[in-house]
Amino acid sequence: xxxxxxxxxxxxxxxxxxxxxxxxxxxxxxxxxxxxxxxxxxxxxxxxxxxxxxxxxxxxxxxxxxxxxxxxxxxxxxxxxxxxxxxxxxxxxxxxxxxxxxxxxxxxxxxxxxxxxxxxxxxxxxxxxxxxxxxxxxxxxxxxxxxxxxxxxxxxxxxxxxxxxxxxxxxxxxxxxxxxxxxxxxxxxxxxxxxxxxxxxxxxxxxxxxxxxxxxxxxxxxxxxxxxxxxxxxxxxxxxxxxxxxxxxxxxxxxxxxxxxxxxxxxxxxxxxxxxxxxxxxxxxxxxxxxxxxxxxxxxxxxxxxxxxxxxxxxxxxxxxxxxxxxxxxxxxxxxxxxxxxxxxxxxxxxxxxxxxxxxxxxxxxxxxxxxxxxxxxxxxxxxxxxxxxxxxxxxxxxxxxxxxxxxxxxxxxxxxxxxxxxxxxxxxxxxxxxxxxxxxxxxxxxxxxxxxxxxxxxxxxxx
Amino acid sequence: xxxxxxxxxxxxxxxxxxxxxxxxxxxxxxxxxxxxxxxxxxxxxxxxxxxxxxxxxxxxxxxxxxxxxxxxxxxxxxxxxxxxxxxxxxxxxxxxxxxxxxxxxxxxxxxxxxxxxxxxxxxxxxxxxxxxxxxxxxxxxxxxxxxxxxxxxxxxxxxxxxxxxxxxxxxxxxxxxxxxxxxxxxxxxxxxxxxxxxxxxxxxxxxxxxxxxxxxxxxxxxxxxxxxxxxxxxxxxxxxxxxxxxxxxxxxxxxxxxxxxxxxxxxxxxxxxxxxxxxxxxxxxxxxxxxxxxxxxxxxxxxxxxxxxxxxxxxxxxxxxxxxxxxxxxxxxxxxxxxxxxxxxxxxxxxxxxxxxxxxxxxxxxxxxxxxxxxxxxxxxxxxxxxxxxxxxxxxxxxxxxxxxxxxxxxxxxxxxxxxxxxxxxxxxxxxxxxxxxxxxxxxx
Numbered sequence: 001x002x003x004x005x006x007x008x009x010x011x012x013x014x015x016x017x018x019x020x021x022x023x024x025x026x027x028x029x030x031x032x033x034x035x036x037x038x039x040x041x042x043x044x045x046x047x048x049x050x051x052x053x054x055x056x057x058x059x060x061x062x063x064x065x066x067x068x069x070x071x072x073x074x075x076x077x078x079x080x081x082x083x084x085x086x087x088x089x090x091x092x093x094x095x096x097x098x099x100x101x102x103x104x105x106x107x108x109x110x111x112x113x114x115x116x117x118x119x120x121x122x123x124x125x126x127x128x129x130x131x132x133x134x135x136x137x138x139x140x141x142x143x144x145x146x147x148x149x150x151x152x153x154x155x156x157x158x159x160x161x162x163x164x165x166x167x168x169x170x171x172x173x174x175x176x177x178x179x180x181x182x183x184x185x186x187x188x189x190x191x192x193x194x195x196x197x198x199x200x201x202x203x204x205x206x207x208x209x210x211x212x213x214x215x216x217x218x219x220x221x222x223x224x225x226x227x228x229x230x231x232x233x234x235x236x237x238x239x240x241x242x243x244x245x246x247x248x249x250x251x252x253x254x255x256x257x258x259x260x261x262x263x264x265x266x267x268x269x270x271x272x273x274x275x276x277x278x279x280x281x282x283x284x285x286x287x288x289x290x291x292x293x294x295x296x297x298x299x300x301x302x303x304x305x306x307x308x309x310x311x312x313x314x315x316x317x318x319x320x321x322x323x324x325x326x327x328x329x330x331x332x333x334x335x336x337x338x339x340x341x342x343x344x345x346x347x348x349x350x351x352x353x354x355x356x357x358x359x360x361x362x363x364x365x366x367x368x369x370x371x372x373x374x375x376x377x378x379x380x381x382x383x384x385x386x387x388x389x390x391x392x393x394x395x396x397x398x399x400x401x402x403x404x405x406x407x408x409x410x411x412x413x414x415x416x417x418x419x420x421x422x423x424x425x426x427x428x429x430x431x432x433x434x435x436x437x438x439x440x441x442x443x444x445x446x447x448x449x450x451x452x453x454x455x456x457x458x459x460x461x462x463x464x
Numbered sequence: 465x466x467x468x469x470x471x472x473x474x475x476x477x478x479x480x481x482x483x484x485x486x487x488x489x490x491x492x493x494x495x496x497x498x499x500x501x502x503x504x505x506x507x508x509x510x511x512x513x514x515x516x517x518x519x520x521x522x523x524x525x526x527x528x529x530x531x532x533x534x535x536x537x538x539x540x541x542x543x544x545x546x547x548x549x550x551x552x553x554x555x556x557x558x559x560x561x562x563x564x565x566x567x568x569x570x571x572x573x574x575x576x577x578x579x580x581x582x583x584x585x586x587x588x589x590x591x592x593x594x595x596x597x598x599x600x601x602x603x604x605x606x607x608x609x610x611x612x613x614x615x616x617x618x619x620x621x622x623x624x625x626x627x628x629x630x631x632x633x634x635x636x637x638x639x640x641x642x643x644x645x646x647x648x649x650x651x652x653x654x655x656x657x658x659x660x661x662x663x664x665x666x667x668x669x670x671x672x673x674x675x676x677x678x679x680x681x682x683x684x685x686x687x688x689x690x691x692x693x694x695x696x697x698x699x700x701x702x703x704x705x706x707x708x709x710x711x712x713x714x715x716x717x718x719x720x721x722x723x724x725x726x727x728x729x730x731x732x733x734x735x736x737x738x739x740x741x742x743x744x745x746x747x748x749x750x751x752x753x754x755x756x757x758x759x760x761x762x763x764x765x766x767x768x769x770x771x772x773x774x775x776x777x778x779x780x781x782x783x784x785x786x787x788x789x790x791x792x793x794x795x796x797x798x799x800x801x802x803x804x805x806x807x808x809x810x811x812x813x814x815x816x817x818x819x820x821x822x823x824x825x826x827x828x829x830x831x832x833x834x835x836x837x838x839x840x841x842x843x844x845x846x847x848x849x850x851x852x853x854x855x856x857x858x859x860x861x862x863x864x865x866x867x868x869x870x871x872x873x874x875x876x877x878x879x880x881x882x883x884x885x886x887x888x889x890x891x892x893x894x895x896x897x898x899x900x901x902x903x904x905x906x907x908x909x
Contacts, residue, residue, distance in 0.1 A: 037718075040555065042525075044548035047797055048541075049531030053510075060500070064508040068532045078510075085507040085583075118551045141718065177719070184719065184842045227688070227870070227907045258500075260607040260642065262649070340508055376837035378849075382607065382642050382651045385866060387849035389837025409838045411849045411868055460838070460847040460868030460907050 001026050001164070002052070004098055006072045007156040010054065011096040014079040015158060017087045019058035021322070022079070022096075023157040025295060026052035026070060027337040031149035032113065036125035038141060044118060051337040054078040056086040057319060063087075064340050098162040103292035104299060105283055109168045110198035113148035120197075121146055124172070124205055131206035132176050132213040138220060139213050141177035144205075146170070148196070155297035163297045169288065169444060170199045171433050176213045180220035187215030188373070188391065192433025192444075194290040215372075215392055218404050225393065225408035225461025231368035231422075232410065232457045233361050233396065237429025238373040240447030244348050244436065245379040246386040246414025247278065251305050252331070252343040253314045253321070260382045262415050266311045272418035274309035275353055282330060282346035288433040289346040289446040296332035296341050303329045305348075306418075317343045335441040345436060347446030353424035358451040361423045363399040369459055370394045370401050371410070373432075384414035387460075409460040417454050425451040469629040471533060472621035475517065478542060479623035484560045485542070486518040486626075488755065489533065490796050492616040495583070499590040499609045507583075514796035517545040523554035529797045557782040561756035562624040564787060568752045568759035569743035573632035575660035578613050586611045589664060593639045593654075596670045602678045604649070607640040613661065620757035628757035634748075636891070637664040641673040644681050650863075652676025657748055657891045676830060680851060683863035686908040692826035693869060693904050694819055694855060697886060697896035699829050700809075705894040707873065708738060708804040710841060711765050713776040713791075715802075717783050722844045722873065723771055732769040732877030737810035739764050740775065740791070746889050749805030756800055758790040765807065769877070777802050807894040812883035816898045819882045821858035823900050828852045828860055829869065844873040868907035879903050 007024055014022035032046040052075055053066035063085025065078040125144045132142045148170040156162045171192030178185050189208040193199050234242065250261040263271060272278070282300035284290055291300055296318040304312050316324070317332030320343065333344035362370060370393065377388035393405045430448035465473070468489050475487035491513040498506045515538055516529040526549025530541040594609035617631040638655040654672030656665040695703060715721040723731065742751045742760040754760055756778055764772045776784060777792035777800050792800035814822060833849040840846075847870040853860045871879075884898030 034551075040553035041551060042553075042555075043527050043799060044551050045527045045529070045798070046544045046548060047529040047531070048537065049514075051531065059503075061504045062506045064506065064510075066508075066510040066512070068513060068534075081509055085504070085509060118548070122551055227868070227905070229909070258607055259605045262646075338510065338512055340506060376834075378833040378837075380651060380833070383649050385833075385849075387834030387838065389834060406843075406845060407838075407840055407847075408845075408870075409834050409847045409849060409868060411834075411866060413866070458866065458868065458907065460849065460870055 001028060001152065001154045002070060004162065006075065007162065008096050008098055009072070010075045010079050011156065011158050013076050014054050014056050014083050017083040019056045019083065019086050021057040021158055023055045023155065023296070024052055024075065025337055026154040028152045029149060030114070031147065033145060033147035034121040034125060035143065035145040036129055037143045039126065039129050041122055049336065052078065053337045054082040055340065056082045058086040061086045062319065062340065066338050096158050097160050098156055099160045100162045103163055103165055106165070106292045107167055107194060109196040111196040113168060113170060113196050114150065116197045124200060128174055128205040128209040132174065132209035136213050136217060138178040138180055138217050139176050140179045142174065144174045146172045153295065155293070155295070157297065161297045163293050165291055165293045167194055167291050168196050169194050170196055172199065172203070172205060174209050174212045176216045178216035178220055182220055185216050185219035185222065187212040187219065190432040192288050193286045194288060195286050222404040222406045225405040226459055227461040229456045229458050231365045231453055231455055233365065233368065233370045233451065233453045234449060235370070235372045236425070236427040236451045237431030237448060239371060240349065240431040240449045241374050241377060241434060242386065242388055243278065243350060243449060244345060244445065244447040245377055246384055247418055248345045248348045249379065249381045250384060250414065251314050253316045254343045255381055256314050257320055262384045263311060267313065269311060270309050271311045271415060272306050272309045273421040275421055275424050276306055276309050276418060277304065277351040278306040279304050279351060280315055280331065280345055280348045284347050287347045287430060287446040288444050294330045294332045295334045296328065298328045298330040298332060301330040315343050315345065317341055333443050335443055339441050342439065344438065344443050345445050347430065347448070349430065349448030350424065350450060350452070352426050352428040352450035354426045356423055356425045358425045358427060361425055361451055361453045362396055362401060365396045366398060368396040369405065370396050379414065386414055387411050411458040411460055417457065420455040421452055422455050423453045427451050466617065466619065466629055468617055469619040469621065469627060472619040473627055475538060475542060476621040476623045482521060484520040484623050486560045486620065486622040488516040488794065488796055489619045490514055490616065492614055494614045495586065496612045497587050497590055497610065499587060499594050502591050502595065504587055515541060516794070516796035516798065517541050518560065518799060519545040519549045520558050520560060521549050523556060523558045524549045524552045525555065525558050526550070526552060527799050557779050559778065559782065560622045560624045561626055561758050561778040561788060563626065564758060566759040566761055571743065571745050571750055571752045573659055573745065573750055575633045577661050578615055578633040578635055581661045586661065589637055589666065592666055593637060593669050597639055597641050597673055600674050602643050603674060604642050604644065607642060609639040612636045620753065620755065622757065626757035628753040630752050633659055635661050635664055637666065637669050639669055639673050641677045643677040648681065650677050650680035650683065652680065655891065679853065680863045680865065683851060683865035685866045686854065686864040686906060688908050689906050691904055691906045692823050692881065692900060692902050694823055694826060694828045695899045695901065696828065696830050697898055699832050700899035701892055701894040701896040702832065702835055704738060704807060704809055705892060706835065706839060707877065708740065708765055708807045708894060711774045712802045713774040713780040713784055715841065716774050717780055721841055723774065726771050729771055730769050731771045731874060732766060733880040734769045735812065735880055735883050736766055736769050736877060738766045738807050740804045740807050742805040744806055744808065747806030747895065748889055748891050749893050751805060754790040755792040755794040758788055760790045763789045775802050775804060804893050809883065809887070809895060809897060811885045811887040811897055813885050814882055816884055816886050819884050819898045819900050820855055820860065822882055823855055824858050826855040827906055828855050839873065846871050846873050846876060870905045870907060871903070875903065876901050
């Protein structure tokens, strides 16, 4: 992307004003998407973005500047701005020797999206649309979409690191609306992976379409959700977002350092039911949050965060890790070259528990809720309090799933929910591809859980 | 002509016979400073630019974008957009905006001090916020103390005769404070927004963060009950912005809004009037042109509780047989969507304190969570998490947390009992004022 000698000169310039660390992050990104609404191709979109950011760290101060101009002149101008922002004392000239490293676990793309004809995208969407409607008269709206992107990155820093990564991601989603006497209800399915169009060998879009349609139709018979505190069973995959938001964020070292995490000072202590092992792992082949090197050049890593209920480590990026005198865990990520990296999750999941089944978890509940999928939510990381919408949920009565429920919010506290996990099953699913937002930056993340039961969460229904 | 508009016009002029081309070009300069311990922790500064190109031929729409105004990339992007159009389904309503005779408001949204103020002075603002918040012994620490500003210029040109440009500046000062320890931690934020650095109100940022975090100390889960709620002006603005979003003409057309088919009907209490008016320079969303280059104009959404209008861009206006209300919004990475920019509720006559006194007993909602996941725009089902303070004898009393308020949007709109006189503009697409609503389910223990 950028010549080695140019990078070395830019890093040298970035350190000219003092500062102990400098980095160039360059990115070239292409993306395309297609959307079908009611059997019509609403639009095909394609986009590209290229640019670089220069970061300079001096003491506790970080300066950053980015540019779409990746010529040497453009990079030197950015280096000057970043360096001025982080003016420290000290050294005048430093020569940076770059050592090019090969990333381990670089992605092998089966069917590169850029080689897939646009007509093929349209065909896939049409097939899904048709499958959703086939034999289902209540379905009156279907929208389907596919999106793919290739992101190439280069990271060079004053420690001599020079490394590149190249990640392709592809996703597909469908939303069906069913109309009945009780109004309109929606059903969704979404799949995504760090791979090319071989995604569609792994997933059958017609099968996903049928599931989304059936989910919408089932909800037509939904009754108002109950309100109050009750046991909640989360389905494998479908509730991963809760642990990502309400626990994962609190284990990010930047929040811990800022004293805005409930998990600060808790390493080595019991923070969860002893059934709980929580892992962040960017090395799982093909998962949505997978990469070979993070956006600071650290190799992707598997980090056990909670083991058998005991907090074992936080997630770290380069700057915080340097300050703490320890290695990064490869969790430094950024949305684009226009953003500073910070501690982010990759694929975060709870490990399954052999010997228990979903039926066991439900069978022990007299009155509660089975939540198949959670939608959007909000968490206050300083307190761990969360709210999530249940997009597909059912009532549990006498140990059996009885009736579908209308949308309602689930309210609780993340750390408390971890302690209140009464049972985990042997099943496991990574759930839907997610985009995690933090301080205005979105990055792709995987979120997985086995089916599990939490002793008590507040369900905010309207049934009086 | 600005260089940005010249570029947009130059691209639009490349439309071939039988083809419409639209160029949306943006350039922005941003500065963001985060302060910790009186020193800069992060400072980020940059200029970014981009172009989004729409091509319409035979009712087929194609779109492509580029995060660079490099002429070679722009030329390739136009080819991409043209190629994409070939694969979309013909749509009888597709097409770009054309001049509609509405004169653009003369808005001056640019303040030179945003660029001229030295960075050290901007850093000092955030540092002062941090210092003054920490001066309060009840505050444990700050999650952030930040200064941000931006200068943005946008140009839109089409082969159908649109050539519009606008520019604006903005500045923000914000912080997020924490009080108490461990399980007793409570949080509260403060934010000030202005077009100019001089508009920023340190007092306000500090006062809000301290008051909001400390008054929640000792909060407990309340008992379930049916209550009258008084929405904090920031919460009322979020709820009313959501109500305005139900006027989205695309959602209405697709059967995804409960305001579909209800024009002329009573949807709320006669006290409720909402007008969308981006020509009001006091609003943070003020803009003389929309994202398709049409002059913005006032549109009454609800008058005296009666639903008066939906909001449209060009395409969805055509589908509804109505003119665009100049409500297109977008980023350069996508085609336009429809959104209100500057919704003003008609204020009432009571002050904030008078509303609390008039309500007597109820719940003051300081903040809500899950407003987007918890509201069904079709059925109107409303269920959100909240924290706040109980109202007893007409004044704020003990704090409560981890509870929900639930109802339906239509019941809430008709249940409005008081509208405050305290209207003010902050960030967001709706002005803020105190709002009291009867008969919500408070879910607690």
